[in-house]
Amino acid sequence: MKKAFKDKVMAVVxxxxxxxxxxxxxxARRAGNILAARAVGNxxxxxxxxxxxxxxxxxxxxxxxxxxxGAQRKKELLKKEGAVRA
DNA sequence: CATTTGACGCCAA
DNA sequence: TTTGGCGCCAAAT
Numbered sequence: 513m514k515k516a517f518k519d520k521v522m523a524v525v526x527x528x529x530x531x532x533x534x535x536x537x538x539x540a541r542r543a544g545n546i547l548a549a550r551a552v553g554n555x556x557x558x559x560x561x562x563x564x565x566x567x568x569x570x571x572x573x574x575x576x577x578x579x580x581x582g583a584q585r586k587k588e589l590l591k592k593e594g595a596v597r598a
Numbered sequence: 599c600a601t602t603t604g605a606c607g608c609c610a611a
Numbered sequence: 612t613t614t615g616g617c618g619c620c621a622a623a624t
Binding site: 537551 | 604
């Protein structure tokens with residue numbers, strides 16, 4: 513079945529290089545629907561994959577947002593990678 | 599198939 | 612500037 517959105521979101525997030533973070537809005541935009549920022553978060557939330565650095569996706573405000581493994585973990589990961597909102 | 603949920607985003611007060 | 616409410620979408624139940 514072609515879950516274009518879910519599949520694309522995963523692909524996009526998987527492509528995020530180390531030290532780089534994208535906003536949910538940006539990911540949604542690359543996934544094909546900029547209005548689906550919410551859906552993006554929902555997808556990552558229910559479908560966490562070790563290949564997908566979902567911790568590199570943050571809110572447009574610059575806030576980290578949430579994380580399945582704990583927001584604290586996400587914060588540490590980003591800090592460790594030195595990620596910045598380019 | 600209809601309803602609920604949810605890691606969001608933007609605007610108004 | 613901060614808080615609250617509304618709008619948007621896709622997936623899960």
